[in-house]
Amino acid sequence: MGAPHRRSRTPGSTGAWIAVCHFCLGGDRLVGFARAISDGAANAYISTVAVLPEYQKRGIGRKLIQRLLEGRDHLQFVLHANDSAYPFYLHLDMGFEPFDNILVRPRKF
Ligand SMILES: CC(C)(COP(=O)(O)OP(=O)(O)OC[C@H]1O[C@@H](n2cnc3c(N)ncnc32)[C@H](O)[C@@H]1OP(=O)(O)O)[C@@H](O)C(=O)NCCC(=O)NCCS
Numbered sequence: 249m250g251a252p253h254r255r256s257r258t259p260g261s262t263g264a265w266i267a268v269c270h271f272c273l274g275g276d277r278l279v280g281f282a283r284a285i286s287d288g289a290a291n292a293y294i295s296t297v298a299v300l301p302e303y304q305k306r307g308i309g310r311k312l313i314q315r316l317l318e319g320r321d322h323l324q325f326v327l328h329a330n331d332s333a334y335p336f337y338l339h340l341d342m343g344f345e346p347f348d349n350i351l352v353r354p355r356k357f
Pocket of ligand 1: 287300305306308309313328329340
């Protein structure tokens with residue numbers, strides 16, 4: 249199995265970054281994707297984590313999250329998991345904890 253690729257981009261000179269981590273197999277077929285957005289100083293938000301159903305349960309999701317977190321212990325990572333993925337993040341043993349005081353403004357359309 250290959251290693252996930254991490255690419256970071258820094259918009260402007262604020263230190264903020266967007267990291268896109270993707271996992272390809274057999275050439276250029278995208279089988280896994282994860283993204284984080286950060287102010288580069290204190291906080292990061294993980295969004296859009298997905299592995300193709302036929303490639304799930306092979307360790308790809310774990311590697312993608314690992315790549316997003318590595319070298320970034322100075323940041324607090326936040327994510328909103330759906331019901332089926334919630335236990336996945338707890339199971340990873342990478343420091344994700346339930347946190348109650350999260351507020352969400354849902355999209356309107
Ligand atoms: C959630 C998701 C990204 C996990 O990806 P994956 O590649 O199947 O996960 P991995 O194979 O790396 O699993 C890592 C570990 O978590 C466990 N695990 C995987 N999915 C799990 C789940 N839904 N609940 C609990 N544990 C889970 C695995 O058994 C594995 O355990 P191990 O390391 O002890 O063997 C994938 O199921 C997915 O894309 N789901 C649909 C989209 C989605 O819900 N995305 C999340 C939005 S927040």
